[in-house]
Amino acid sequence: MTGELDTRTRGRTARGRLRALDAYLGQFESALLTREDGPWARAVFVDVGFGEHPWTTLESAAAFRTLNPGLSIVGVELEAERALAAARDHADARTHFREGGFALPLSAEEPARLVRAMNLLRQGPLERIPEAHRAMSRHLLPGGLLVEGSTDLDGAVGVAHLLRRRPDTETPAREGLLFHTDFSRGFAxxxxxxxxxxxxxxxxxxxxxxxxxxxxxxxxxxxxxxxxxxxxxxxxxxxxxxxxxxxxxxxxxxxxxxxxxxxxxxxxxxxx
Ligand SMILES: C[S@@+](CC[C@H](N)C(=O)[O-])C[C@H]1O[C@@H](n2cnc3c(N)ncnc32)[C@H](O)[C@@H]1O
Known part of the structure; x- marks a missing residue:
């Protein structure tokens, strides 16, 4: 499930780093997080590149499950040891951790409703980004969302792409940019x-x-x-x-x- 597109990176993460993004998604994408019609009943949330510890994946799972208690989540990591350790310590019937890359290790029975890839495309060749976006969108149901961007380590400042899966093409629509600051560093x-x-x-x-x-x-x-x-x-x-x-x-x-x-x-x- 890993390929040429995937580049190894460090696994730094921090508790609470993506909490603001969770709050945004809960507020503006609650329909996406809770849809249960047809294939949406099986549709998962995928967190790509969760890092050394799956803290942000577990925090998002807890946040999204306040809206959809049955939501299944899949944490994906390029580094096999990180995926194994997370699975050993945190997996349950609705919470999975798997080794994989942008192609996403999902079965045909697991369409995605939301794919998040935060803080992992900071290095690597620029030309590969459109293909990385396409690869991560491929498993999304039409209308599903790919969120890809960067934050600082404690999540005080960040910007993310909102990329929406279209019915007719694997290239997601570049729907918008989400800027965020918690003001702890002032603002400009x-x-x-x-x-x-x-x-x-x-x-x-x-x-x-x-x-x-x-x-x-x-x-x-x-x-x-x-x-x-x-x-x-x-x-x-x-x-x-x-x-x-x-x-x-x-x-x-x-x-x-x-x-x-x-x-x-x-x-x-x-x-x-
Ligand atoms: C800096 S950490 C970010 C962790 C977390 N997403 C966060 O925002 O705090 C990046 C992680 O992404 C993983 N990674 C990098 N490229 C990846 C890829 N193509 N597929 C899956 N994981 C990847 C790295 O192994 C690393 O553990």
């Missing part, structure tokens, strides 16, 4: 640039859509501060509202803005 838009998913990190250059986006967010943030919104949470929320007036696809949902999330779903899809 450019602090999120370093956590962009790998395929976008070098794209914040003049003439590129990501550069235009960050330029507009930076201007909105400066204007918000000049208008008196200086505390990081307020500056963030106000900057998002101002950005939304200039940039199509910026969500202004209060749940997001009060929790340090900015979701940008450009009408033509996330820049490729």
């Amino acid at each position: 838009p450019l602090m999120l640039r370093d956590w962009l998913p790998r395929d976008l990190r070098r794209r914040v250059r003049p003439g590129e859509p990501m550069h235009t986006f960050f330029g507009a967010w930076e201007a909105a943030w400066k204007a918000a501060r000049e208008a008196g919104h200086t505390a990081p949470p307020e500056a963030f929320a106000e900057s998002a509202l101002r950005l939304a007036r200039m940039t199509p696809g910026v969500a202004t949902d209060a749940w997001l803005l009060t929790r340090g999330f900015l979701r940008w779903s450009p009408p033509g899809g996330t820049p490729a």
